Amino acid sequence: MILTQSVSKSRAPKMGDAPTTRTCALVVLPPAFLALLLGLWQPGLSFWRDEAVTVGVIRRTIPDIFRFLANLDAVYGTYYLLLHPIADTLGTGELTLRFPxxxxxxxTAAATAHLANRLMMPKAGLAAGLLYAGAPFxxxxAHExxxxxxxxxxTVLATIFFLGTIERPSRRSHLIYGGSLVLLGMxxxxxxxVVIAHLVTLTLLRGGRTRLRPWFITVTAVATVLLPLIGVAMxxxxxxxxxxxxxxxxVSALLTVFAGSRALIFFMAAAISAGAILTSKNAGKYMQRTPMVWSLAAPWLLVPPTTLLLxxxxxxxxxxxxxxxxxxxxALLASVGVTRVPGTTWLIPLVLYGALAAPSHMAQRRQSTEPDQLREAARIISxxxxxxxxxxYLxxxxxxxxxxxxxAFQQLRDVTLNVSPASAGNLGGIEATPQEIRRRLTDATLTRVWLLEGEQLWRGPTLDALNHAKIDALEKSFRQDGRWRVRSLTLTLYVRTGHSTSDRRSDNRRLTGEGSPGHL
Known part of the structure; x- marks a missing residue:
């Protein structure tokens, strides 16, 4: 059976049996270049709402970031702190913040190629890397x-280090593996x-169970280090x-987004099935090197999603x-079947994969398919x-x-705000009381007010007292002078009743198509 091959007898290349530098470069560089090329294709689309949170947090001072993390998003704290100096130095443009x-x-594409090369052979590494680099998912x-x-x-690096604990078990290999898991958790x-998947891999490999004790010690140490973060996250x-x-x-949607499209589901299924059939027949020297791929990649693919779904x-x-x-x-599992095509014709499935993935890539790079169009809302304000x-704001x-x-918003007065989001340690700040909001909005010196809310306009009893006070004051003392709708947002300009305005350029128009973009 392919899942019970002895670790000691596995013919997979080991860390010490590294191929030549030239071979490694030919395996890892093309996938990395393809992923970089795709990443630099239309990276400047509008931020969406989650990215807006990133921008807002990393623009704050370090003390303000920690104040925010004490209340929200502690699990992303390390990421925010990594991007903070980038924002300070290079600004908060779309490409700048997405470039990491x-x-x-x-x-990741390069590391996936390296892992497949290490477990099988160079062309398998190249195929796995390209399959990952070309994946729409x-x-x-890459664009977020x-x-x-x-x-x-x-995760890929941690899995490579996990493989090192199997091939060359030592205190050092477990320390490196544990360190990578700590960084991953942060x-x-x-x-x-993925740690659960690694455990499954150990139980599948004959001889792997002897390595359970050092694995448990390593994972326990990792959990201990991450315990404060886990506690705050809870x-x-x-x-x-x-x-x-x-x-x-x-589950069906996950299959589609992982593959890239419904057509690519059949491609991936065919590639994996072909690899499984050939592996089960143990056909030739190459196939004798693939059991570790299945023992490693199958749990990695199935266990994390299944666990979280349950x-x-x-x-x-x-x-x-x-x-x-x-x-x-x-990508690892699909590469097994793809590279069994004889001669150089194994490149044909990769070309087919690229052709099938192209429509999904093009769709992802159209602004009209983005979940939000915050930049368009800012342009309207400007x-x-x-x-x-x-x-x-509502x-x-x-x-x-x-x-x-x-x-775009610097020229506007945020009339309902008492404490800024940075000082409050949250996303919305602290607003005035409903009574104070009514007083501020009925001030005769206020002649034009913008209302920024969601695509669905909530009114009446569904509103809490705070937001009801905003709508009540606007509708009693002002009239609508224009409404603009972009995906997920609505901007309404209110002008005080009896006050004239020369700005009649807005005529209740919708700037994007109807419907939801279906973002993941």
């Missing part, structure tokens, strides 16, 4: 100023689900209260982005607002738009 994710995706997170691409990179706690669980228990359609039936925590660290395993205009966390594109 682009580099991480290129490094990988490219999606969020930690998922970096977490995936660290970037994204959910990525540590107190902030309300941040994911919007999640719901996943259903079967979520946990989320009781405590909803599942989102496809939280298990993106399993995508390299899919074009139509006048110095001294006021702005009201609800308070819509201030993230102004955090993402602050230049």
């Amino acid at each position: 994710s682009i580099l991480a995706t290129a490094a 990988a490219s999606r997170f 100023a969020r930690p998922y691409a970096i977490a995936t990179m660290l 970037i994204h706690l959910f990525a540590l689900l 107190t902030q669980r309300n941040q994911v209260s919007w999640l719901r228990p996943p259903r079967w359609n979520d 946990i989320s039936q009781l405590y909803p925590l599942y989102s496809a982005r939280y298990v993106s660290m399993s995508l390299p395993a899919l 074009s139509h607002a006048s110095p001294g205009d006021a702005i009201v 609800p308070t966390n819509r201030r993230a738009v102004a955090e993402a594109y602050p230049d």
Whole structure:
């Protein structure tokens, strides 16, 4: 059986049996270059709401960042602190803040190629790296100023170091492996689900069970180091209260986004099936080197998503982005079947893969398919607002738009705010009381007010007292002079009743197509 081959008898190349530098370069550089090229293709689309949080947090001072982390997003604290000096030095442009994710995706492609080369042979490494680099799901997170691409990179590195503890067990190899897990957990706690996959790998390998004791010691030490972060994260669980228990359609959606499209599901299924059939027949010297690939990659692909899906039936925590660290395993498994095509014709499936993935890549790079268009909202403000205009946010966390594109909002007065988000240690700041908000908005010196809210306009009894006071004051003392709708946002300009305005350029127009973009 392929899953019970002895570790000691495995013919996979070991760390000390490294191929030549030229071979390594030919294996890892093309995938890294492809991932970098795709990452630099249209990286300047508008920030979306989660990225707006990143921008808002990293623009704060270090003490303010720590004040924020004590209340929210502690699990992303390391990521915010990594990006803080970049924002201070280079600004908060889209490409600037996404470039670390682009580099991480290129490094992941190279590391995936290295891992497949180490376990099998150079062409398998090249195929695995290219499959990962060309994956739309990988490219999606290369274009986000969020930690998922970096977490995936660290997951591959941790898996390489885990392999080192199997091939050359020593105190040093376990220390390196443990250190990589600590760093991985600091970037994204959910990525540590790969540790369970590593445990499954040890139990599948004959001889692997003898290494369980040092593995448990290492993982226990890692958990001890990360315990404070885990404790804080548990107190902030309300941040994911919007999640719901996943259903079967979520499993189907995960298959689609991992593969890249419905057509690519069949491609990946065919490649993996071909690899499994050939491996089970143990056909030739090459196939004798693949059992470790299956023992390593199959749990890596299946265990983290399955674990989170099951946990989320009781405590909803599942989102496809939280298990993106399993995508390299899919590339590893598919590379087994792809590279069994005779001669140089094994490149044909890779060309087919690229052709099938191209529509998904092009769709991801159209602004109209983005989940938010915060930059367009900022452009509307820049074009139509006048110095001294006021702005009201509904609800308070819509201030993230102004955090993402602050230049457009500098000329506006935030009339309902008492304490800034940075000082309050949150995303929306602290607003005035409902009575004070009514008083401020009915001040006769205030003639034009902008209301920034979601695409769905909430009114009436669904509003809390604070937000009801905003709408009540605006509708009693002002009239609508224009409304602009962009994806996920609505901007309304209110002018005080009886006050004339020359700005009639807005006519209740929608700037993007109807419907939801279906972001992960």
